[in-house]
Amino acid sequence: MPEVLLLEKATDKYAVDKDKKIYKLKLLIKDETPNFLNVLRRAILEEVKTLAIEDVYIIENNSAMWDEMIAHRLGLVVLNTPENIKENEEIKLYLEKNEKGYIYGSDLKTDRKDVYVVYPETMIAYIDENQKIKIEAVAILGNGKQHAKFIPGHVYYYRTGELKLEGKLDEKEPENLKLLGVEIKKNKIQIPKEKEYDRTFLDAIDRASNEKIKVIPKDEFIFVIESFGQYSAEKLIPLAIKELRNKLNNLLEFLSKK
Numbered sequence: 001m002p003e004v005l006l007l008e009k010a011t012d013k014y015a016v017d018k019d020k021k022i023y024k025l026k027l028l029i030k031d032e033t034p035n036f037l038n039v040l041r042r043a044i045l046e047e048v049k050t051l052a053i054e055d056v057y058i059i060e061n062n063s064a065m066w067d068e069m070i071a072h073r074l075g076l077v078v079l080n081t082p083e084n085i086k087e088n089e090e091i092k093l094y095l096e097k098n099e100k101g102y103i104y105g106s107d108l109k110t111d112r113k114d115v116y117v118v119y120p121e122t123m124i125a126y127i128d129e130n131q132k133i134k135i136e137a138v139a140i141l142g143n144g145k146q147h148a149k150f151i152p153g154h155v156y157y158y159r160t161g162e163l164k165l166e167g168k169l170d171e172k173e174p175e176n177l178k179l180l181g182v183e184i185k186k187n188k189i190q191i192p193k194e195k196e197y198d199r200t201f202l203d204a205i206d207r208a209s210n211e212k213i214k215v216i217p218k219d220e221f222i223f224v225i226e227s228f229g230q231y232s233a234e235k236l237i238p239l240a241i242k243e244l245r246n247k248l249n250n251l252l253e254f255l256s257k258k
Contacts, residue, residue: 001031002029002030002031002032003029003030003031004027004028004029004030005027005028005029005030006025006026006027006028007026007027007028007197007222008024008025008026009022009024009025009026009233009234010022010023010024011023012024012229014119014121015118015119015229016116016117016118016119016120017080017116017118020232021227021229021231021232021233022227022232022233022234023226023227023229023232023233024224024225024226024227024233025224025225025227025233025234026222026223026224027222027223027224028160028197028220028221028222028223029157029220029221029222029223030219030220030221031219031220032221034157034159034221037157037221037223038157039244040223040237040240040241041155041156041157041223043240043241043243043244044152044153044155044225044236044237044239044240045144045151045152045153045155046143046144046145046151047143047144047145047240047243047244047247048143048144048152048231048236048239048240048243049081049141049142049143049150049239049243050079050081050141050142050143050150050151050152050230050231051079051080051081051085051091051115051139051140051141051230052075052077052079052139052140052142052147052149052150053074053075053077053079053093053137053138053139053149054075054138054139054140054142055137055138056070056071056074056075056135056136056137057135057136057137058070058071058134058135059134059135059136060132060133060134061132061133061134061135062131062132063125063126063127063128063131063132063133064126064128064131065125065126070124070125070133070135073123073124073125074108074124074135074137075149076122076149077105077108077117077119077122077124078105078117078118078119078122078228078229078230079091079115079116079117079118079139079230080114080115080116080117080118080229080230081115081141081152081230081231082112082114082115083235083239085141087141088140089140089141090138090139090140091110091111091112091115091138091139091140092110092111092136092137092138092139093108093109093110093136093137093138093139094108094109094110094135094136094137095107095108095109095124095133095134095135095136095137096132096133096134096135097127097132097133098127098131098132098133099127100127100128100129100131101126101127102123102124102125102126103123103124103125103126103127103133104120104121104122104123104124105117105119105120105121105122105123105124106120106121107124108137115139118229118230119229143243151228152227152228152230152231152236153225153226153227153228153231153233153236154225154226154228155223155224155225155226155236156224157221157222157223157224158199158221158222159199159217159218159220159221160197160199160217160218160220160221160222161199161202161215161216161217161218162215162216162218163189163191163202163205163213163214163215163216164189164213164214164216165184165187165189165212165213166212166213166214167209167211167212168212169184169209169212173208173209173210173212176208176209177205177208177209177213179208180201180204180205180208181195182205182208189205189213191205197222199215199222202215203215225237
């Protein structure tokens with residue numbers, strides 16, 4: 001039975017719903033294989049469905065920016081994705097502006113209050129005097145297999161490690177380690193508590209000691225989810241498991257007919 005411990009939860013100050021969503025989730029997972037964690041990682045990246053703008057109708061655009069470039073930028077706008085969105089549902093968005101200045105994500109309007117631009121300061125275009133942009137767009141559900149714009153976040157994991165002194169340090173090496181906040185007392189390596197699961201920091205100790213302090217891999221992993229904003233980070237794991245369960249049920253149903 002895997003053991004899961006929460007190490008960190010964080011919000012994003014640039015998101016309009018920072019008080020409602022967790023944007024970073026850091027977990028310590030024990031008694032699990034990297035194979036399983038990779039399946040979970042790929043399911044989040046490739047199978048979880050999110051909203052993104054698919055079709056853009058340029059009604060009027062006499063700005064300096066090409067229609068194709070505006071459509072491309074709209075496709076990258078992050079939209080909150082309610083869990084009650086139906087599979088084939090289309091969400092209409094509208095944008096109309098004729099005042100000199102920048103056009104931001106906050107200028108996109110929808111008919112649904114629960115679908116909104118997560119990062120309102122996302123820059124879309126700039127219009128000068130006597131210029132106008134009027135657009136209608138349609139957002140649909142999709143997943144990362146279809147297009148990168150549907151990917152819900154950045155997900156990665158790495159094996160933790162413990163430090164072991166395997167050689168005698170020279171005069172300069174303890175000074176290098178001290179700059180990292182590391183001290184060695186009675187052959188025991190002391191590091192800042194907040195750096196205990198920071199693999200980059202542990203590897204830096206290895207280099208600062210000229211590989212006399214080794215990082216010994218442990219059978220536990222750090223699993224990190226950094227949501228792009230469509231969902232709160234802690235929802236991505238159950239959503240990924242739901243998609244995997246649907247695929248397995250479809251396979252079982254197919255096999256039962258044979």
